[in-house]
Every structure is written in C-alpha cells, then in structure tokens.
Amino acid sequence: MATIEIGIIAKESIKPSSPTPIQLKTFNLSLLDQLAPATYIPLLLFYTTSDHTAAAGRRLQLKKSLSETLTRFHPFAGRIKDNSSIDCNDDGASFTEAQVSCLLSDILKAPDHEVLKQLLPINCEAFLEGRGCVLHVQANYFKCGGIGLGICLSHKIADAATLSTFIRSWANTASGIGQKVCPIFNTVSITPPRDISMTPPALENLKIRDDKSVTKRFVFNGSKIAALKTKAPSMSVKQATKVETVAALIWKCAMKASRTNFGSSSRLSALYQNVNIRNRTVPPLPNDSVGNFIGSFIARAEDAEAELHGLVAELRKGIEEFCKKAKRLPLSEDISVICEPQMEALRMLTSDDMDLYACTSWCRFPLYEAADFGWGKPIWVSSGIPPAKNMVFLMDTKGGDGIESWVRLSQEDMKLFECDQELLAYASLNPSIASY
Missing domain, CATH: 3.30.559.10 (Chloramphenicol acetyltransferase-like domain)
Structure with a gap:
C-alpha cells in the first residue's frame, strides 16, 4: 500500500484567540536555534473513533483549542523571518483538513513510510521547507471515523521536547483535563544569538x-x-x-x-x-x-x-x-x-x-499519555x-x-x-x- 487517495476538504490559518502583545511581536532565536537545520519535526497521532455524528464537534474542538493554545505559544503562530528571528504577526498556524480513502486499520496493519508521509501537511524531507510558517497541522479523517493528526513544527524554534510540551498543552486545552501548560521562552538568555558566518548544518x-x-x-x-x-x-x-x-x-x-x-x-x-x-x-x-x-x-x-x-x-x-x-x-x-x-x-x-x-x-x-484531545489516548x-x-x-x-x-x-x-x-x-x- 504505497499510495492512498487524500482529498483536501479545507485549508485555513488558525490564529491565536488573543492578539500577541506588541512587545512580543519579535521573537529572537538563540544560538542553538540558529544552528538547528531549516527543517520540520514531524509527528503523527492516530485515534480510533467510530462515532461519525461527533465528527463536526471534534473538528471544532481541534480548531478552538489550537487557537487558545497558540496564545501561550505565540511564536508558533508567526512566520520565520530569517536565521535570527520570528515575526510573531499572528498570521496563524496552517490547518488542513483531509478525507482519506481508506480505513485507519489499513494504515495500522503494516505501516508504510511512503504512505505516512502523505498524511503530513508538508514534505519534511525538504530542507527548504523549513522557512515561513512555523506550525503546520493536517487532520486526516478516515472512512471508519478514525482520525490521524499530522503535525510539523519548525526545527528553528523547537526540538522534540518542545513538540511534546506543545502537544500536551494543546491536548489539555482540548479535553479540559489537566493543568494548562505554560511554556518558558528562555533560550536567548541561555545561549545568546550571534552573527554566525556558518549557516545551519547544510545536510542537503x-x-x-x-x-x-x-x-x-x-x-x-x-x-x-x-x-x-x-x-x-x-x-x-x-x-x-x-x-x-x-x-x-x-x-x-x-x-x-x-x-x-x-x-x-x-x-x-x-x-x-x-x-x-x-x-x-x-x-x-x-x-x-x-x-x-x-x-x-x-x-x-x-x-x-x-x-x-x-x-x-x-x-x-x-x-x-x-x-x-x-x-x-x-x-x-x-x-x-x-x-x-x-x-x-x-x-x-x-x-x-x-x-x-x-x-x-x-x-x-510520554506522548501516548499526553495526547488525549478528549476522545481517548492515541492508538499509535x-x-x-x-x-x-x-x-x-x-x-x-x-x-x-x-x-x-x-x-x-x-x-x-x-x-x-x-x-x-x-x-x-x-x-x-x-x-x-x-x-x-
């Protein structure tokens, strides 16, 4: 199963529920961020649900909670300006909704690398993709009612631990369970940015x-x-x-x-x-x-x-x-x-x-424990x-x-x-x- 048919239902920008204060409009990258490759960190979360009547509610829940979460993670709703800063302009995270032609069980029988890539909102293997929008999300809806969330977060501001923190915060907001996670933006104080002559490691x-x-x-x-x-x-x-x-x-x-x-x-x-x-x-x-x-x-x-x-x-x-x-x-x-x-x-x-x-x-x-958006923990x-x-x-x-x-x-x-x-x-x- 190397290919699947995916029909794009909608594509929009999810903006923060509250505007970013003027003093936070520019987010400076640290030296560690400057040295990070211009790529995205991908994550796929799969949920088995068969209640088709609740589908519209789940979609609204995802978007509303993402908007609220972006208020706390304000750089994630911005645009990568260059290798030194992010413009926190509230343009929003890219949010795509897609209908998948197969059952979720078809994906889970024998997961295929080439198929999984199609469930992500962008091509994470392309280094030049790592500029512009900070966060991309794709909600994939399967024929059985199952959901697959494909999330790509820019490596210029995040590592895997940051992605995990963001998912926990978003899921807690969506489900109303657990405390709201307050991110700490302290990289610049730890490793101040520099005017580096060497660009980030050009693996490409x-x-x-x-x-x-x-x-x-x-x-x-x-x-x-x-x-x-x-x-x-x-x-x-x-x-x-x-x-x-x-x-x-x-x-x-x-x-x-x-x-x-x-x-x-x-x-x-x-x-x-x-x-x-x-x-x-x-x-x-x-x-x-x-x-x-x-x-x-x-x-x-x-x-x-x-x-x-x-x-x-x-x-x-x-x-x-x-x-x-x-x-x-x-x-x-x-x-x-x-x-x-x-x-x-x-x-x-x-x-x-x-x-x-x-x-x-x-x-x-603990992504399995952290990623409950209100319809149970992910199956994978x-x-x-x-x-x-x-x-x-x-x-x-x-x-x-x-x-x-x-x-x-x-x-x-x-x-x-x-x-x-x-x-x-x-x-x-x-x-x-x-x-x-």
Whole structure:
C-alpha cells in the first residue's frame, strides 16, 4: 500500500484567540536555534473513533483549542523571518483538513513510510521547507471515523521536547483535563544569538542525502529487550538502558551490512546520538523550556569485531563524557560542548573511509499519555520519517516497555540488515499495530 487517495476538504490559518502583545511581536532565536537545520519535526497521532455524528464537534474542538493554545505559544503562530528571528504577526498556524480513502486499520496493519508521509501537511524531507510558517497541522479523517493528526513544527524554534510540551498543552486545552501548560521562552538568555558566518548544518549538500535509500520499521517488545539486555553488561556498564541496548544492536547490524557490502571487515563506523540537555546543564533548565536544547556525542566502533557489550560501553562513555562537559560552566559562556560534536559529524559525513549513523530517541517523551484531545489516548504515535540515509529513530511502544524503531539505510545495506538473524531474534519487521 504505497499510495492512498487524500482529498483536501479545507485549508485555513488558525490564529491565536488573543492578539500577541506588541512587545512580543519579535521573537529572537538563540544560538542553538540558529544552528538547528531549516527543517520540520514531524509527528503523527492516530485515534480510533467510530462515532461519525461527533465528527463536526471534534473538528471544532481541534480548531478552538489550537487557537487558545497558540496564545501561550505565540511564536508558533508567526512566520520565520530569517536565521535570527520570528515575526510573531499572528498570521496563524496552517490547518488542513483531509478525507482519506481508506480505513485507519489499513494504515495500522503494516505501516508504510511512503504512505505516512502523505498524511503530513508538508514534505519534511525538504530542507527548504523549513522557512515561513512555523506550525503546520493536517487532520486526516478516515472512512471508519478514525482520525490521524499530522503535525510539523519548525526545527528553528523547537526540538522534540518542545513538540511534546506543545502537544500536551494543546491536548489539555482540548479535553479540559489537566493543568494548562505554560511554556518558558528562555533560550536567548541561555545561549545568546550571534552573527554566525556558518549557516545551519547544510545536510542537503552532504552525501548522507542519498535518494537511493530505504526506510523500514522494526519493533522490539519488552521481553525481547529484557533478553537482549542480558548480553549488554561489561566492566564499565553494569546495567544498560533499553535505548542503549537497542541502539547498539541496530548499529552493530547496520555496520555489519555496510562492511559486507564494502568488502572490508575493518571499515570505521561511528554513531551520532542526540541528547536532551535540559537537566544536564549548569544550571538545569525546566522541562517546558521552548527551543533547541539539544546536545550530541559521537561513539566509535574502534575494533573490527564489534560486539554488543562493547558498543553499549561506547554509548555509555559518550553520554557520560558529554554530561561532564555540560556541567562545567553555563552554556552562555562556552557553547563548544554543543558545537564540537556537530562539526566533527560534518567532517565525518564528507569522508569516504567510514560510516556515520545518527540516532534520535523519543523514548523519554510520554506522548501516548499526553495526547488525549478528549476522545481517548492515541492508538499509535509515530514520527517515522528519518530524513536521510543512515538515520535511526526510536520511540516507546504504547505499553511503554518496548521500542519501535525506524531505520533508513542504503538499498544495498537494507537488503542485508532486514535479514540479519541476530536482529530478527529480538525485533519484528513491521508488525501490525494491533499485535503489541
């Protein structure tokens, strides 16, 4: 099921319910925001409802609550002016309504990356899309009454934690359950903007942007992860986390596929891992701080024979070293802990002698719990749109003990990766959402 028919019902701008005060009309981006790529962060939320009579009410509820939420998140209703500011002009968030030709169950039987992209309001794989409107929403209505919300938020002002905060605030407003979330706009005070000569990392110009790549979904259930974790301990890591364990296995199997295709058992490999720095800096930052509070580290596979426990140890060493550096002094005094891994990754991407993989984990964000708009928690949450080759995305399964992964590799590497017996001993290839 590579294509579906989607008919656009309506398209409008949802403006804040109250105008933005004149003193807040210009929102300055921080240095961390300036360094973020000009892309959008995608999110898909799926809900099973069969009450067609309530459809009109749900549509009104979504729009009204979004308008009220934008009053608190006023930059999200503005326009990206340049790489230094957002014009908070209250032009509004783009809101599209679409009728989908199939049943929601057709999507959930075997989720397809190419199909999911069609349920988003914009093309999140296009870097030039990251300018202009800050927030795009598409409400997809299925024949069965099910709803799929596709949300794209500009990376110039938000990371995954910010997106999670926004969804929680919008859902709380829509359902009337829980406290209203008040975002904290403090990025400029943490990392003041600069007149930087280097534009944000231009991944679109690098070889990682390979159109001949394939994205596939693998699900690790809780019992399989528990079994895998028994193989992860080492002298330096007594007890691995589930993210470390799953990331290490995916890295190992991807590395194995690449080395086989290159005909070199010693080809260098590294994994670039994103880190939420809110609780790792001096001083720590509130969880509801809005902006790009993202750091990173690079783990390396130094040995030709890369074993799971060794890769886990490298991941643990990377995060521990990052945390030590992040706690040395305020970010406003030294941004090198953020910039240096980014620059090193860019250098690695231009090398023909090694593979660099990038891993992003959303396992810490309780999106299933937070995204109840008044008609129940989502049956499935996904952001399975890795924008480039050699990227890995991890998210908790609905029960919380498993991990759903989306992996994007070259066609040649994916042919070997998806058949790797060590991987398939712990992961299921694209199972139905109903099966876990």
